[in-house]
Amino acid sequence: xxxxxxxxxxxxxxxxxxxxxxxxxxxxxxxxxxxxxxxxxxxxxxxxxxxxxxxxxxxxxxxxxxxxxxxxxxxxxxxxxxxxxxxxxxxxxxxxxxxxxxxxxxxxxxxxxxxxxxxxxxxxxxxxxxxxxxxxxxxxxxxxxxxxxxxxxxxxxxxxxxxxxxxxxxxxxxxxxxxxxxxxxxxxxxxxxxxxxxxxxxxxxxxxxxxxxxxxxxxxxxxxxxxxxxxxxxxxxxxxxxxxxxxxxxxxxxxxxxxxxxxxxxxxxxxxxxxxxxxxxxxxxxxxxxxxxxxxxxxxxxxxxxxxxxxxxxxxxxxxxxxxxxxxxxxxxxxxxxxxxxxxxxxxxxxxxxxxxxxxxxxxxxxxxxxxxxxxxxxxxxxxxxxxxxxxxxxxxxxxxxxxxxxxxxxxxxxxxxxxxxxxxxxxxxxxxxxx
Numbered sequence: 196x197x198x199x200x201x202x203x204x205x206x207x208x209x210x211x212x213x214x215x216x217x218x219x220x221x222x223x224x225x226x227x228x229x230x231x232x233x234x235x236x237x238x239x240x241x242x243x244x245x246x247x248x249x250x251x252x253x254x255x256x257x258x259x260x261x262x263x264x265x266x267x268x269x270x271x272x273x274x275x276x277x278x279x280x281x282x283x284x285x286x287x288x289x290x291x292x293x294x295x296x297x298x299x300x301x302x303x304x305x306x307x308x309x310x311x312x313x314x315x316x317x318x319x320x321x322x323x324x325x326x327x328x329x330x331x332x333x334x335x336x337x338x339x340x341x342x343x344x345x346x347x348x349x350x351x352x353x354x355x356x357x358x359x360x361x362x363x364x365x366x367x368x369x370x371x372x373x374x375x376x377x378x379x380x381x382x383x384x385x386x387x388x389x390x391x392x393x394x395x396x397x398x399x400x401x402x403x404x405x406x407x408x409x410x411x412x413x414x415x416x417x418x419x420x421x422x423x424x425x426x427x428x429x430x431x432x433x434x435x436x437x438x439x440x441x442x443x444x445x446x447x448x449x450x451x452x453x454x455x456x457x458x459x460x461x462x463x464x465x466x467x468x469x470x471x472x473x474x475x476x477x478x479x480x481x482x483x484x485x486x487x488x489x490x491x492x493x494x495x496x497x498x499x500x501x502x503x504x505x506x507x508x509x510x511x512x513x514x515x516x517x518x519x520x521x522x523x524x525x526x527x528x529x530x531x532x533x534x535x536x537x538x539x540x541x542x543x544x545x546x547x548x549x550x551x552x553x554x555x556x557x558x559x560x561x562x563x564x565x566x567x568x569x570x571x572x573x574x575x576x577x578x579x580x581x582x583x584x585x586x587x588x589x590x591x592x593x594x595x596x597x598x599x600x601x602x603x604x605x606x607x608x609x610x611x612x613x614x615x616x617x618x619x620x621x622x623x624x625x626x627x628x629x630x631x
Contacts, residue, residue: 201445204264208408210273212541213464213496214389217620219322223265226462227407232432233259235587236424238412239439240570241271243565245395246311246580247437247587252402260404260617261424263411267392269443273543275462276279276506277329277482278312278384281305283551283569286348292550293600300596302352302602306382311581312391319401321394324497329383332365332374332485341379356381369483370476371528375619388573397604411442412447422562435587437519438564439580441572442546450558454602455546457566461517462504463525464496464539465532473499476529478577491524501525501532513542525602542621545570549604555579555597563587567602 209215236391237248240262248260260267282289282305288300292590316325330595339359346357358379365374395464396406414425415436424431442457470478473495477483492500503525506514514520517540526533548554550568553575555565565579579597586594 198425202263203334203445204268205599207268209265209389210267210541210543211539212273212389212501212558213502213539214272214387214463215386215537217390217496217498218393219390220393224406224408226409227261227426227429229429230432231259231429233257233405233422234443235263235437236422236431237435237437238424238437239408239441240266240392240396240408241269241439242392242395242440242576243439243441243580244400244437245271245392246428246577247439247565247583248399248404248406248580249395249402249527250406250581250584251587254400254584256587258404259433260399260401260406261410261412262406263440263443264406265408266396266406267389269441270545271392271576272389274388274460274545274571274573275482275484275502276385276388276494277484277492278309278386278573279329279484279571279572280309280354280380280382280574282553282575283438283571285345286352287344287531289552297596297600298350302354304578306354306576307385307581308576309579311577312386312574314392315395315398315577316542320392321391321395323387323390323399325384325386326379326480326482326494327384328379328479329385329484330360330368330377330379330485331523332369334374334485338486339376341543342376346378354382354540354570357542358579368477368479368481370478370531374485379481383482386603387497395451411617414447420561421449427442427581436563437559437583437587438558438562439566441566441568442544444566448564451566451609453604454554456549456550458507458546458570459513459542459544460570461506461514461542462502462540462575463518463521464503465501465535466536467498468501468532468535468539470571472531473501475531481627486592490528491528493525493528500538501529503528508597517542520522522592525621533621545572548602550602552600553597554600554602555582555594557598593630 234257237260360377484492493503551569554567
């Protein structure tokens with residue numbers, strides 16, 4: 196048993212972010228105390244765990260979800276809110292690395308996560324400011340060629356919702372001169388991520404599932420065919436266990452610790468900009484991300500703020516001043532916002548896998564896990580939650596496809612994964628700067 200008296204989430208409150216302040220609910224669920232039993236125990240109150248639990252309750256399973264802090268406390272409640280289709284690793288990279296058959300399999304489902312999100316929003320009337328469309332912005336002609344290749348590749352997999360834009364056409368969507376063109380994905384979009392998570396948690400409970408917050412998993416052990424999950428102040432006996440701790444799982448499951456590396460990204464949010472200024476910078480209310488290795492991403496909130504994110508810190512530490520780190524990037528894209536007041540600034544971790552392909556598998560015949568979305572977790576975590584629920588319901592076809600993909604360890608192991616990744620990001624960042 197591994198115990199750590201210092202809680203990873205501090206006092207367990209949500210990060211001081213725009214999302215936390217504008218959350219639909221600020222109520223706190225009870226912590227688990229004493230002995231409990233359930234069919235399926237889900238560990239982690241982010242999108243992977245929520246999606247798994249929601250699909251399982253819809254299938255009629257008895258489900259108990261435990262979260263060490265609050266629902267959406269980690270990346271699921273702090274991210275940029277962009278519904279971006281696909282995995283971090285492109286379909287082209289996946290085909291080269293794992294073969295045409297697996298690439299075709301992935302190509303058949305990369306838009307499914309966004310469909311699941313929209314389905315949940317509609318079915319459960321989740322108020323999370325859904326807007327349609329996202330835009331990939333190119334700084335260089337090389338970036339444009341990459342986007343054109345992506346358009347053709349996705350079209351070959353039956354996806355035809357991408358439209359290339361010239362520099363002049365970009366002006367219809369972004370009030371900035373820094374880009375030479377781009378590509379719209381009509382099937383993308385953006386949401387208030389914490390409100391989506393909270394709405395999905397409510398849906399789980401409406402379907403009969405149980406959720407306990409401030410309930411940190413400390414260990415697990417097999418007892419016959421059952422699993423005993425020990426928490427801070429209680430136990431859960433279950434038939435099947437789903438581990439969805441991702442970047443905040445820590446050392447609770449040693450076999451999973453070295454598979455991913457926590458990486459922090461940062462976000463700032465301006466004061467409300469008013470109608471005229473928002474029409475100037477993002478006239479169609481589309482969300483945007485550029486296509487550099489270390490990218491910027493931004494969008495408007497429901498109350499007309501600019502939410503601007505970017506940057507990475509390998510190892511998951513927080514920069515000393517998020518606002519000072521991101522403001523120059525924001526003002527480079529939008530000089531008209533120079534000196535604008537910043538109301539919120541925060542940081543949070545996602546889990547990076549070395550291959551940039553999420554990992555899914557089993558630790559035992561009834562212990563499942565999924566993690567490592569590498570910064571593309573909004574859609575893929577919802578998809579993986581559905582696939583986990585299928586496997587638990589004895590339909591393992593899609594689960595097996597992902598489970599058999601070999602995971603690649605970070606060169607040098609845990610000791611060298613941070614310096615190795617920093618060196619790699621420096622190299623690719625230099626290539627972006629030089630247009631190589």
